[in-house]
Amino acid sequence: MSSLLLSLAFIEGLGGGEMVLIFFVILLLFGGKRLPELARGLGKSVREFKKATAGVEDQIKRALDDDEPEVRPVRKKTVYTAPPAVIEPVVTIDTLETPVAPPVTPPPADDSTPPPEKPAA
Numbered sequence: 001m002s003s004l005l006l007s008l009a010f011i012e013g014l015g016g017g018e019m020v021l022i023f024f025v026i027l028l029l030f031g032g033k034r035l036p037e038l039a040r041g042l043g044k045s046v047r048e049f050k051k052a053t054a055g056v057e058d059q060i061k062r063a064l065d066d067d068e069p070e071v072r073p074v075r076k077k078t079v080y081t082a083p084p085a086v087i088e089p090v091v092t093i094d095t096l097e098t099p100v101a102p103p104v105t106p107p108p109a110d111d112s113t114p115p116p117e118k119p120a121a
Contacts, residue, residue, distance in 0.1 A: 014022075030038055 026038075027035060
């Protein structure tokens, strides 16, 4: 009821004489026979407009009231872990006591090679 009063609030500024003048102009423009059709069409349009606004309001209210987000089932990830590997030593202390390679001896000094040249200063 209050929405009806709010939608007709613009009429508050109109006086009785102004409303009669507006009705007379509408009657002259559309005629007495088409006036009921015009009123019916206007009523249907207002009704459809109210339904559309009510639908939008309902959607907004549902969106605001819907506090819980959508919950989807979560798949558990299976993680396979290998057992710790046992590493057996390849080299033992006994084998380290024996030399792996023969000792390296420097080559004998050969006096036949000339000494390196010194750059001129």
